[in-house]
Amino acid sequence: xxxxxxxxxxxxxxxxxxxxxxxxxxxxxxxxxxxxxxxxxxxxxxxxxxxxxxxxxxxxxxxxxxxxxxxxxxxxxxxxxxxxxxxxxxxxxxxxxxxxxxxxxxxxxxxxxxxxxxxxxxxxxxxxxxxxxxxxxxxxxxxxxxxxxxxxxxxxxxxxxxxxxxxxxxxxxxxxxxxxxxxxxxxx
Amino acid sequence: xxxxxxxxxxxxxxxxxxxxxxxxxxxxxxxxxxxxxxxxxxxxxxxxxxxxxxxxxxxxxxxxxxxxxxxxxxxxxxxxxxxxxxxxxxxxxxxxxxxxxxxxxxxxxxxxxxxxxxxxxxxxxxxxxxxxxxxxxxxxxxxxxxxxxxxxxxxxxxxxxxxxxxxxxxxxxxxxxxxxxxxxxxxxxxxxxxxxxxxxxxxxxxxxxxxxxxxxxxxxxxxxxxxxxxxxxxxxxxxxxxxxxxxxxxxxxxxxxxxxxxxxxxxxxxxxxxxxxxxxxxxxxxxxxxxxxxxxxxxxxxxxxxxxxxxxxxxxxxxxxxxxxxxxxxxxxxxxxxxxxxxxxxxxxxxxxxxxxxxxxxxxxxxxxxxxxxxxxxxx
Numbered sequence: 001x002x003x004x005x006x007x008x009x010x011x012x013x014x015x016x017x018x019x020x021x022x023x024x025x026x027x028x029x030x031x032x033x034x035x036x037x038x039x040x041x042x043x044x045x046x047x048x049x050x051x052x053x054x055x056x057x058x059x060x061x062x063x064x065x066x067x068x069x070x071x072x073x074x075x076x077x078x079x080x081x082x083x084x085x086x087x088x089x090x091x092x093x094x095x096x097x098x099x100x101x102x103x104x105x106x107x108x109x110x111x112x113x114x115x116x117x118x119x120x121x122x123x124x125x126x127x128x129x130x131x132x133x134x135x136x137x138x139x140x141x142x143x144x145x146x147x148x149x150x151x152x153x154x155x156x157x158x159x160x161x162x163x164x165x166x167x168x169x170x171x172x173x174x175x176x177x178x179x180x181x182x183x184x185x186x187x188x
Numbered sequence: 189x190x191x192x193x194x195x196x197x198x199x200x201x202x203x204x205x206x207x208x209x210x211x212x213x214x215x216x217x218x219x220x221x222x223x224x225x226x227x228x229x230x231x232x233x234x235x236x237x238x239x240x241x242x243x244x245x246x247x248x249x250x251x252x253x254x255x256x257x258x259x260x261x262x263x264x265x266x267x268x269x270x271x272x273x274x275x276x277x278x279x280x281x282x283x284x285x286x287x288x289x290x291x292x293x294x295x296x297x298x299x300x301x302x303x304x305x306x307x308x309x310x311x312x313x314x315x316x317x318x319x320x321x322x323x324x325x326x327x328x329x330x331x332x333x334x335x336x337x338x339x340x341x342x343x344x345x346x347x348x349x350x351x352x353x354x355x356x357x358x359x360x361x362x363x364x365x366x367x368x369x370x371x372x373x374x375x376x377x378x379x380x381x382x383x384x385x386x387x388x389x390x391x392x393x394x395x396x397x398x399x400x401x402x403x404x405x406x407x408x409x410x411x412x413x414x415x416x417x418x419x420x421x422x423x424x425x426x427x428x429x430x431x432x433x434x435x436x437x438x439x440x441x442x443x444x445x446x447x448x449x450x451x452x453x454x455x456x457x458x459x460x461x462x463x464x465x466x467x468x469x470x471x472x473x474x475x476x477x478x479x480x481x482x483x484x485x486x487x488x489x490x491x492x493x494x495x496x497x498x499x500x501x502x503x504x505x506x507x508x509x510x511x512x513x514x515x516x517x518x519x520x521x522x523x524x525x526x527x528x529x530x531x532x533x534x535x536x537x538x539x540x541x542x543x544x545x546x547x548x549x550x551x552x553x554x555x556x557x558x559x560x561x562x563x564x565x566x567x568x
Contacts, residue, residue: 077310
C-alpha cells in the first residue's frame with residue numbers, strides 16, 4: 001500500500017538484546033531524571049499568597065472608568081457591545097437630568113451596563129472600541145464563584161471607585177500601569 | 189405602413205464619467221447621470237435630494253472635475269463644479285474618482301462641514317446611518333486643524349416629536365424644502381445669516397403638521413432626530429423590517445421600515461433607497477405621516493413583510509444573523525411535552541431589557557427614574 005505521507009516510519013520488531021532485557025539500566029535512567037527534578041527550581045506558585053507579576057499587556061476584568069471629578073465616562077454609545085465578538089456586553093441608555101451633572105460626564109449615560117463574564121473572552125476589543133476612555137481591562141482576575149448568576153456584572157461591580165469619595169481605593173484600582181489622565185475632553 | 193412616420197426621439201446626450209459612457213436625456217445633472225451608472229462613480233451628496241425640488245448646490249461635497257465641456261466646446265471647465273447643479277452636455281467628460289483634484293477638494297469640503305460639528309457621535313442617535321459620518325470616513329482626513337471654540341447652540345424642541353440639535357446641522361436646507369413642499373403651513377426655516385445661521389421655528393412655534401416627521405428622514409446628520417426614539421437604543425442594535433399598514437391619511441403611503449428589538453418597535457422611518465433617500469413607489473415619493481411614524485409603535489399595527497435589505501458593509505447588519513431555516517424545537521417532543529428546565533433565567537440576573545419596563549412606549553428619552561421598577565432588586 002502506498003504511504004500517504006513521506007514521514008512514515010517502519011516499526012522495528014527486532015527481539016530485545018540482553019542489556020535491554022535486564023530493564024535495570026532503563027529504570028535507573030528514569031530514576032535519575034526524577035531525582036534531577038528534586039533539585040530544580042519549583043515552578044508552582046501558591047496563588048493567593050504569592051502572585052506572579054502580570055505582563056504589561058495582561059487583560060483581566062473590565063473596569064468602567066470615571067474622570068477626575070468622579071463622573072462616569074461611559075455614554076452608552078454601544079461601540080463596545082457591537083465590537084464584542086462574544087456578545088457579552090449589554091446596556092440601556094438614559095438622558096442626564098438637571099442635577100445629575102456630577103454623576104455623568106455627558107448628556108447621555110448608561111443607566112444599565114452589564115457584562116456577562118460567562119461569555120467574555122477577554123479579547124480587549126471593547127477597550128479598543130471605546131471612544132470615551134470609559135472601559136479598560138484591568139490587572140485583576142474575574143473572581144471565581146459557585147453560581148452562574150454571579151457572573152453577570154452590572155455597573156456597581158464594574159465601576160472604578162469614585163476618586164472624590166474614596167481616593168485611596170481609586171488609586172489602588174488604577175493599578176501600576178495607569179497613565180494619569182489629563183481629561184483632554186473636558187478642556188475642549 | 190408607409191404613413192407611419194417615426195418621430196425623432198429626443199437625442200440623448202452621451203456623457204463619460206470616469207471612463208464609463210452613458211446616454212442620458214438632456215437636462216440631467218451630472219450627479220443623476222452618475223447615479224444611473226452607480227457604484228463608486230457616484231459623487232456623495234449631502235444637500236441634494238432628488239425628491240425635493242430645488243435642493244442641492246449648498247454643501248459642495250459633490251464636486252467633480254469636467255475635463256471636456258462638450259463635443260462642441262471641448263475645453264475643460266476651469267474649476268471643479270457641483271455635479272448636482274451642473275447639467276450634462278453631449279460629449280462631456282467628467283472625472284470623479286479618477287481625478288486628482290477631486291479627493292483633495294472633497295477633503296477640504298469635509299473639513300469645512302466638520303468645522304463646527306461637535307463630533308458627538310457616541311451620543312448622537314443618527315450614528316450608524318449618518319451621511320456625514322460616511323462622508324468623513326470616505327473622504328475626510330483624520331484629525332482637525334481647527335483651533336477655535338466651536339459654534340454652540342442650546343438644543344431645541346420643535347414640536348412634541350422632533351429634537352433639534354443645531355450644533356450638528358450642516359445647513360443643507362433639506363428640512364425647509366420638506367416643510368415647503370410636503371407640509372401645508374411652513375413654520376420653520378433658516379434664521380440669521382452666515383456663521384449665525386440656524387434652523388428654527390417662528391418664535392418657538394410648535395411644528396404639528398401631519399408630515400413634519402419626514403424632516404427627520406431627510407436630515408443627513410443628527411440635527412433633527414426622533415424624540416420618541418431619543419437615546420432608546422443604538423441604530424445597529426435594532427433590527428429593521430419592512431412593514432405596511434392602511435393609513436387613513438390619503439397622502440401617506442403607509443409603507444415604512446420598523447426598527448425592532450424583539451417584539452418592541454423602537455422607531456418607524458420611511459423606507460430608504462440606495463442613496464439614502466426616501467423610496468418612491470410608482471413615481472410617488474413614499475413620505476409617511478406622523479401617525480404612522482410616532483403613534484403606531486406596536487407590531488400589531490403593522491403587516492410585516494420581511495427583513496430590510498442592508499448593505500453588507502453597514503454597521504446596521506453587524507451581529508445580526510440571517511437564519512435560513514429555523515430548526516424545529518425537539519426538546520418538547522423528546523421530553524413528552526415538558527418544557528426544558530432552565531438553569532438560569534436571564535431576567536432574574538440581568539436588569540437590561542427588563543420585561544416590566546417598555547422603553548419603546550415612552551414618548552421621550554428615558555431617565556434614571558424609569559429604571560427603578562423593582563425596589564427589592566437594585567440593579568444600579
